[in-house]
Each structure stands twice: as structure tokens, then as C-alpha cells.
Amino acid sequence: MTQQIQLDAERNEKIRHDKICPTFTFIICKPGKEMQVIKKLQTLKAVKEIQQTHGRYDILVKLENMTETELREMINKEILHMDGVLSVMNLTSACAA
Secondary structure, eight states: OHHHHHHHHHHHHHHHHHSOOOEEEEEEEOTTOHHHHHHHHTTOTTEEEEEEOOSSOSEEEEEOSOOHHHHHHIIIIIITTSTTEEEEEEEEOOOOO
């Protein structure tokens, strides 16, 4: 039983380390489609914060609790294919241990 607890603890620690630090995704939308894109983004589990912005990008999204693979899949399969999204730029923060 003690060995199983140790294995579970090691597995949980590995899972925590496999998750990357928060990623900030900057989105450029088709004119007038910003609110439609925001509503779709709100349905994604990894989305922790959404800000509508002025300037080069229309929307700033904070994503958390994802592995690099999960992030890549979400960006390529979900966000980039949303109606109204023209392009995205990602910035992954560097976490201190």
C-alpha cells in the first residue's frame, strides 16, 4: 500500500511538471467578430481570462493547465478554426521553479 502511494505521488508530480506555464494568446479577428470569438473562447476549459484589447490585437487570452501538446492542439484545432479568427500569436511565460 505504501509503495502504491509513493507511485501515485511520483505520477502526480510528473503531471504537474508536464504542464507548461501560463500562455497568453493574442488574437486578430475579422472586423465586428470580436464578441462572437469571445463567446466561443469562454467555452474552452483552459481559458482562464479573456480581455478585449485595442491596437494590433483584438483579444488577449490567458490559457493555463495545459501540456505543450494540448496547447498546440487547442490553438491549431479549435482557436484558429473559429469563425472570425484571422490569426493568433502565442507567448508562453517562463515559470520560476
